[in-house]
Amino acid sequence: xxxxxxxxxxxxxxxxxxxxxxxxxxxxxxxxxxxxxxxxxxxxxxxxxxxxxxxxxxxxxxxxxxxxxxxxxxxxxxxxxxxxxxxxxxxxxxxxxxxxxxxxxxxxxxxxxxxxxxxxxxxxxxxxxxxxxxxxxxxxxxxxxxxxxxxxxxxxxxxxxxxxxxxxxxxxxxxxxxxxxxxxxxxxxxxxxxxxxxxxxxxxxxxxxxxxxxxxxxxxxxxxxxxxxxxxxxxxxxxxxxxxxxxxxxxxxxxxxxxxxxxxxxxxxxxx
Amino acid sequence: xxxxxxxxxxxxxxxxxxxxxxxxxxxxxxxxxxxxxxxxxxxxxxxxxxxxxxxxxxxxxxxxxxxxxxxxxxxxxxxxxxxxxxxxxxxxxxxxxxxxxxxxxxxxxxxxxxxxxxxxxxxxxxxxxxxxxxxxxxxxxxxxxxxxxxxxxxxxxxxxxxxxxxxxxxxxxxxxxxxxxxxxxxxxxxxxxxxxxxxxxxxxxxxxxxxxxxxxxxxxxxxxxxxxxxxxxxxxxxxxxxxxxxxxxxxxxxxxxxxxxxxxxxxxxxxx
Numbered sequence: 001x002x003x004x005x006x007x008x009x010x011x012x013x014x015x016x017x018x019x020x021x022x023x024x025x026x027x028x029x030x031x032x033x034x035x036x037x038x039x040x041x042x043x044x045x046x047x048x049x050x051x052x053x054x055x056x057x058x059x060x061x062x063x064x065x066x067x068x069x070x071x072x073x074x075x076x077x078x079x080x081x082x083x084x085x086x087x088x089x090x091x092x093x094x095x096x097x098x099x100x101x102x103x104x105x106x107x108x109x110x111x112x113x114x115x116x117x118x119x120x121x122x123x124x125x126x127x128x129x130x131x132x133x134x135x136x137x138x139x140x141x142x143x144x145x146x147x148x149x150x151x152x153x154x155x156x157x158x159x160x161x162x163x164x165x166x167x168x169x170x171x172x173x174x175x176x177x178x179x180x181x182x183x184x185x186x187x188x189x190x191x192x193x194x195x196x197x198x199x200x201x202x203x204x205x206x207x208x209x210x211x212x213x214x215x216x217x218x219x220x221x222x223x224x225x226x227x228x229x230x231x232x233x234x235x236x237x238x239x240x241x242x243x244x245x246x247x248x249x250x251x252x253x254x255x256x257x258x259x260x261x262x263x264x265x266x267x268x269x270x271x272x
Numbered sequence: 273x274x275x276x277x278x279x280x281x282x283x284x285x286x287x288x289x290x291x292x293x294x295x296x297x298x299x300x301x302x303x304x305x306x307x308x309x310x311x312x313x314x315x316x317x318x319x320x321x322x323x324x325x326x327x328x329x330x331x332x333x334x335x336x337x338x339x340x341x342x343x344x345x346x347x348x349x350x351x352x353x354x355x356x357x358x359x360x361x362x363x364x365x366x367x368x369x370x371x372x373x374x375x376x377x378x379x380x381x382x383x384x385x386x387x388x389x390x391x392x393x394x395x396x397x398x399x400x401x402x403x404x405x406x407x408x409x410x411x412x413x414x415x416x417x418x419x420x421x422x423x424x425x426x427x428x429x430x431x432x433x434x435x436x437x438x439x440x441x442x443x444x445x446x447x448x449x450x451x452x453x454x455x456x457x458x459x460x461x462x463x464x465x466x467x468x469x470x471x472x473x474x475x476x477x478x479x480x481x482x483x484x485x486x487x488x489x490x491x492x493x494x495x496x497x498x499x500x501x502x503x504x505x506x507x508x509x510x511x512x513x514x515x516x517x518x519x520x521x522x523x524x525x526x527x528x529x530x531x532x533x534x535x536x537x538x539x540x541x542x543x544x
Contacts (some may be wrong), residue, residue, distance in 0.1 A: 023373075061374055067377040095369055097396075105335035124427065151399040154398030160431065161430055229431075
């Protein structure tokens with residue numbers, strides 16, 4: 001099933017707009033796992049099994065795996081999610097961006113080697129830097145638009161020709177000219193709800209990946225109200241650290257589930 | 273030795289502004305190497321040994337290693353360059369860009385795991401997305417400014433507030449406010465020499481990594497004249513495919529050396 005269909009189905013099936021971010025910082029893993037050679041994988045499997053029925057997506061952040069020399073564990077983790085929780089799409093958060101010939105290699109990495117359902121990418125290098133991913137038309141391409149970090153404003157908020165902000169220009173391109181096969185989506189941070197609403201107005205029903213709630217401080221009510229579509233979907237609201245590190249003992253997965261459940265419920269309060 | 277000093281020394285010592293890009297496409301490796309489990313590493317070592325005395329930098333492109341499941345070979349390759357050709361800095365071309373907590377992981381990946389002397393990064397997410405790399409003040413941070421691909425114009429050439437282009441704004445930030453420890457550099461493509469000259473005028477003696485000659489079609493004379501500093505240095509002019517795939521037989525390294533030598537000499541014609 002293609003990414004868009006899988007996402008639409010899981011929004012209903014799990015009654016959830018919650019995307020669980022998998023950012024396994026080796027320094028923060030529960031002590032009883034830390035000495036295992038597969039510590040990163042064991043930790044992530046625990047989180048995945050405890051939260052799958054509450055999630056509309058899992059989003060492994062490749063930097064954490066790469067820093068820990070754990071690419072093989074990332075591969076095993078994604079294969080495990082596909083096998084055990086096939087309803088839940090996997091978004092590989094890698095924010096790739098390079099010229100066409102190199103982007104082809106990154107596409108092979110994300111979609112063939114790791115088997116991700118969708119990939120995050122950076123728009124700075126323009127259309128031919130995203131084009132190679134589009135050939136994988138059953139996968140999702142999630143382009144950075146307005147990010148949740150303080151420096152996000154440095155470039156994205158510049159006024160460009162035509163009087164719009166740069167992030168609005170990116171939203172138009174990604175939802176329009178660049179959306180050749182209808183597989184595109186955008187990253188828009190939760191920390192600026194009024195801008196999230198502006199992006200929603202530009203892009204119609206395009207899915208939005210929204211980081212920034214939880215540890216980054218975004219407000220859930222404002223985020224959902226600003227970003228939902230007319231039918232109360234359209235969002236993957238991502239939380240990573242608040243769920244992953246809810247506990248630090250042998251009960252880390254149960255603690256993570258409790259936070260994931262509470263977050264899903266809080267999101268659902270404001271969907272309709 | 274820090275990146276800036278290493279680069280300044282090798283520009284003189286090797287009388288070269290040529291950066292040799294290491295983009296090992298497994299489909300294009302010489303047939304006699306292809307079946308080896310360490311094909312990527314063997315190929316790159318051949319190129320490195322044949323061109324080290326002609327180069328001011330080596331630039332492995334991580335996408336090619338990642339797509340081939342060859343991160344360990346990349347690690348071994350960089351260690352090999354440091355051991356055998358210590359004068360030549362290694363620029364890891366990864367174009368990373370993410371929020372601070374994630375950028376910390378990417379910094380660990382690039383500088384601790386791989387031991388790169390410098391890393392390419394993407395400016396779209398703003399200052400706090402580059403800040404974690406700056407803490408490694410002996411390493412170089414090479415920020416995308418004006419890229420050599422056709423889509424490079426899509427965002428980078430937009431006119432922003434103040435009447436400048438977005439890439440000029442990036443050049444100012446990276447050379448100014450973001451250059452906290454003096455370790456910054458920029459990526460500016462060879463395909464737009466007049467814009468390269470504009471960037472040089474903005475950034476003083478800041479090193480520029482210039483892809484786009486060779487397979488991408490940039491003109492060497494125009495590039496060198498537009499980008500050189502007053503003392504005829506300041507550039508890492510990168511060529512990858514034209515050198516790597518100059519030959520396809522057992523003599524691939526000798527063929528690569530011949531092209532690298534000719535390219536260095538052509539560059540040197542226009543330095544003064």
